Amino acid sequence: TNGSAPAVPSDQYDSLYLSPVTVGSSTLHLDFDTGSSDLWVFSSLQAQSSLVGHDYYMVDPAKEKQGYTWKISYGDGSGASGKVYADKVVVGGVTATAQAVEAATAVSAQFTQDVDTDGLLGLAMSTLNTVKPQQQKTFFDTVLKQLAQPLFAVDLKYHAAGSYDFGFIDKSKYTGAINYVNADTSKGWWGVSATAYSIGNASTSATVSGILDTGTTLLYVDTPIVKAYYAKVKGSKMDNTQGGYVFPCSATLPDFSLTIGGVKQIVPGKHINYSPTSAGNCFGGIQTNDGIGFSILGDIFLKSKYVIHEMGSTPRIGFAQQ
Ligand SMILES: O[C@H]1CN[C@@H](c2nc(-c3ccc(C(F)(F)F)cc3)no2)C1
Numbered sequence: 001t002n003g004s005a006p007a008v009p010s011d012q013y014d015s016l017y018l019s020p021v022t023v024g025s026s027t028l029h030l031d032f033d034t035g036s037s038d039l040w041v042f043s044s045l046q047a048q049s050s051l052v053g054h055d056y057y058m059v060d061p062a063k064e065k066q067g068y069t070w071k072i073s074y075g076d077g078s079g080a081s082g083k084v085y086a087d088k089v090v091v092g093g094v095t096a097t098a099q100a101v102e103a104a105t106a107v108s109a110q111f112t113q114d115v116d117t118d119g120l121l122g123l124a125m126s127t128l129n130t131v132k133p134q135q136q137k138t139f140f141d142t143v144l145k146q147l148a149q150p151l152f153a154v155d156l157k158y159h160a161a162g163s164y165d166f167g168f169i170d171k172s173k174y175t176g177a178i179n180y181v182n183a184d185t186s187k188g189w190w191g192v193s194a195t196a197y198s199i200g201n202a203s204t205s206a207t208v209s210g211i212l213d214t215g216t217t218l219l220y221v222d223t224p225i226v227k228a229y230y231a232k233v234k235g236s237k238m239d240n241t242q243g244g245y246v247f248p249c250s251a252t253l254p255d256f257s258l259t260i261g262g263v264k265q266i267v268p269g270k271h272i273n274y275s276p277t278s279a280g281n282c283f284g285g286i287q288t289n290d291g292i293g294f295s296i297l298g299d300i301f302l303k304s305k306y307v308i309h310e311m312g313s314t315p316r317i318g319f320a321q322q
Contacts, residue, residue, distance in 0.1 A: 002148050002167030003092030007032065007156055010116045013275040014299055015217055017156055018116055019164060022090040023101055024063075028055045028118035032164055033215030034154065034190055034309065035296070037128035037138050038072050039089065040080055041119035042111075043103035050107060053115030059103050063087050070102045070131045075216065075296075078110035080119075084131055089139055091121070094166050096143050100129075100136030120215065123152065123309070128188035140166070144311065151310040154214055155322065156303045158271055174306035174320035181261035183315040189213070190309055192260055192297070192317055197221075199229050200254035208258055210295030212307065212317065218274060219256075219267065219300040220289040229256060229286055236284070242277050249273070249282040256286060258301075265319055267301055274300065 007017040010031075018029040028041055042056040065084040073079035082105040089099040104119070111117060122129070122138050129135045144150055147167030155162040155173050163173070184191030189211035196205045208221060226245065230236040232254050236247035247253075253269035267285075274285040285300035308318035 001094050001146055003094035004163050004165045005092035007162045007164055014159060023057045024087045026055060026057050030119050030121045031117050031215055032121045032123055034123040035213030035215045037122035037124045037126055038070060038102050038130055039121045039139055040102035040104055045103050045105045050112050055118045057103055059085055068131055072130045078108040080104045080107040080111060094143050096139055099139055099142050125185050125188040150312055151308055154307045156299055158303045169308060174322055176321050178318040178320040179261050179263040180316045180318045183317045185315045190317060194258035194260045196259040197225055198257045199232055208295055210297045213296050213298050216296050216298030218298050219286050220296040223288045226286055226288045242283060244287040245284040246277055246281040249276060268304055271300055271303060
């Protein structure tokens with residue numbers, strides 16, 4: 001079976017995208033994350049006070065994987081931990097009958113406060129799964145053999161609902177050719193590399209290696225590239241209080257592109273105005289990766305494309321223009 005689930009922006013800035021998932025007998029709204037590999041949910045194991053505003057998984061003790069635990073932390077210091085159950089998970093009509101469901105016993109304040117997010121569904125390689133004593137499969141790995149094609153396609157949109165397709169490529173969601181490159185999955189992520197970047201009409205040769213990450217809001221690249229970009233934005237500055245580059249909301253933002261597989265993957269300038277700040281200017285969608293040594297191609301990069309993640313004998317990534 002194949003299937004498709006909507007990806008709905010959680011707020012007016014596309015901070016994250018939420019998709020409906022049936023877990024056991026509950027329907028939750030999860031953040032599909034191609035940068036991690038745990039399917040974890042808010043659950044009835046938590047204190048009632050932590051569940052206010054959230055949908056949550058009613059655990060069935062008979063389905064517990066006795067002695068299994070999980071604990072995960074994310075780039076921003078948020079995180080969660082808990083116990084593991086084997087239960088039915090349905091995404092867009094695609095059913096995993098005994099999927100490892102990681103039920104939270106504790107979640108960080110950032111998650112408790114984000115009342116729209118009821119958990120995450122990881123879509124990176126299962127080698128990054130945090131369950132002990134035995135690593136568990138992602139939803140995608142669990143359903144892989146029942147899919148017509150071993151792939152899922154990501155169609156995140158700018159200030160609009162998009163979708164995640166499982167097992168098929170939807171021709172109505174893109175124009176032009178799909179440009180495929182091999183994926184570097186050796187570190188557990190969907191890794192790609194670019195041979196150049198461009199700011200407006202000016203192109204610069206550079207090696208930009210990065211991971212595709214639907215769970216990260218912005219586009220994080222090496223500092224010299226960030227500086228070169230905002231040098232083209234009048235009135236922009238690095239604002240440490242706001243935690244990144246900001247600019248006047250009226251500024252005209254140049255397009256940015258990364259050349260992947262010989263094809264320029266363009267991020268429209270409009271997408272790079274992420275949100276207004278509390279200080280009356282606007283926060284950039286391109287920010288520095290703080291020298292972590294690789295780029296994070298998050299939603300700002302992804303939301304103008306249809307991106308196919310194919311787990312064939314050689315993992316590939318296909319880019320097409322929305
Ligand atoms: O680890 C990397 C894998 N992908 C990135 C990711 N980060 C989150 C996240 C979602 C929601 C929240 C909160 F609700 F604000 F707490 C925090 C982090 N989801 O994927 C980082």
